[in-house]
Amino acid sequence: MTGGYDMRIATILTVCAGIALAGAGHSALAETVTVKVPGTAMPWIIKKKNPDLPYGKADGTAPAVAPLKLTAGMSLQMTATGSTTTVAGGGSFDPGGQAEFICDDHLGGSGMPFPSIYMSHGFYPVHLNELVAIFTDGKGRRVKSPFPVGTGLTITVPEGAEAIQFGLNDDIYADNSGEIDVTITPAAAQ
Incomplete structure (x- = not known):
């Protein structure tokens, strides 16, 4: 009789351990990371890496790279806070940028x-x-076209992507200041 009781306890413990391990894997997948993006960060390096995507004076710092292992189909939810300036001593702007200055293809x-x-x-x-x-x-090297994040965005990781890089939409970086924090929460590939 005690052997049957011990067997049920062992079964319950095994099931609970399996649930705990499954839960641990899930929480590791949904681990939130924060990336600090300096006001001088360019979104990608041009020379030798992306010569077909030139922009600005290339006078900024390297892109900020998220410390994430990406999987195609994974969804990334991003939220950004902080502020940057476009000139020394100038006004500061949230991650959505300077609302009255539209850059687009200009x-x-x-x-x-x-x-x-x-x-x-x-x-x-x-x-x-x-x-x-x-x-x-x-x-x-780019896998897909760049995209705006602004104050927040949810996007799906494309095939072939191994990293996500962040920077600012500017053409002269050396005179920028400030910093943006990007919080990224990944979700399982669908």
Whole structure:
């Protein structure tokens, strides 16, 4: 009789351990990360990595890269806070950028286009200093077209993407300041 009782206890413990392990795997998948994006961050590196996507003076810092292992079909929910400036001592703007300055496919003060020139026109308008992102392979080369994030966005990871990089939609970066925090919560591939 005690042998049957012990067997039921062992079965219950095994089931509970299985549930705990399944839950641990699920919570690891949905781990939230935060990326700090300096006001000087360019969304992608042009020379040697993306020479077909030139923009601005290329005078900024490297893109901010999310510390995530990406899987095609995974959904990323992003929320951004903080502020940046476009000139030293100038006004600051939230991650949605300077609302009255639409960049889209125009040239900036440098005579070069903004990163937004490579975005789908369905995303327009895209503003000056708006937070933008691009999916890249493991070497920083683009996988798909860049896109605006602004203050928040949910997007699906495309096939071939190994990283997501963040920067600002600007053409002159060296005089920018401030910082944006991007919180990213991944969900399982569908």
